């Protein structure tokens with residue numbers, strides 16, 4: 001039996017069920033981020049629903065606004081209860097989120113324009129108009145798209161928004177580093193001691209297996225290796 005995500009991914013249902021608890025923990029964490037706490041379309045908190053296509057968290061009322069936009073623009077899903085979440089949907093929410101989506105869909109507004117979200121409890125028509133202007137007409141869309149949004153993030157805060165490709169480059173793109181980045185864990189710089197130490201140990205092991213000869217060894221760690229009687 002398989003489960004199809006709202007983004008089209010197909011997964012074994014047993015896998016999706018097994019990761020359900022973890023998926024909801026991830027959602028809880030994402031929803032606790034400052035940009036995601038408030039609905040993407042109005043000033044309501046908490047944001048208990050999400051648009052998995054647009055990658056934004058919304059309130060229950062604005063989930064209805066999104067449904068009204070049509071599935072070609074937004075597909076919504078509850079972050080609560082018994083909804084099963086698929087890996088591609090979670091990934092989309094991680095990748096975008098409310099702050100990035102705001103920068104993308106309002107970043108092209110003419111200078112001096114203030115775009116204000118409808119207040120909490122605003123009439124359906126008011127929120128519907130706002131969402132249609134934003135997503136359907138793309139009235140204030142950033143002309144550079146998501147690539148420009150990410151580039152601007154890096155300029156604003158080079159360390160906090162270190163994207164995976166940049167970090168990989170910084171660390172020499174070794175397999176060890178790539179795995180860490182892909183898993184989405186905190187990525188540390190190349191000069192970070194434990195990482196550097198990990199690389200040195202790997203280098204030593206590789207050297208010992210391949211080339212070590214106690215008599216001719218010129219490897220930096222040779223004394224220690226030599227004393228251990230390897231070779």
Ligand SMILES: [Zn+2]
Pocket residue numbers: 039040041042043044058059060061062063
């Ligand atoms: Zn809302």
